[in-house]
Amino acid sequence: MKLNKLTPNFAVQDIRKTVSYYQDILGLKVLMAVPEDKSSIDSELDENKTYIYALMGLDNVELMFQRSDSIIEDIPPLKEFEQGASVSFYMEVEDIDSLYQAIRSKTDFVVDLKTAWYGMQEFYIRDCNGYILGFAENKSE
Secondary structure (H helix, E strand, O other): OOOOOOOOOOEOHHHHHHHHHHHHEEEEEEEEEEEEEEEOOOOOOOOOOOOOEEEEOOOOOEEEEEEEEHHHOOOHHHOOOOOOOOOOOEEEEOOHHHHHHOOOOOOOEEEEEEEEEEEEEEEEEEEOOOOOEEEEEOOOO
């Protein structure tokens, strides 16, 4: 077996709000979006459409966002779990200090910038859906 890629799919209430958050706070780009009627695959959000899915990315990171009712339709056992589940998403970045300064006043920090006991400089934020995102850089290299 060979694993090629991991792309988490976040259950969210509002695709447009989520896309806006990830564009404004982290600079991710919309790679594709699916409207509620599933009539097309769009490369950007159309203000006249309601969306059930968006794939966003930046550099080597891609994240999927799917409206809660839609993801439960696709994967029924997910109805048993609450949004913002007990998982965090940990991403290694370059120039963590610049990222920290750029988003410091724009989002909810749950762990401020610090050096962890294992040597990584890191911080954690809570996104607009309650998910915890960690950002880290190995400063000892």
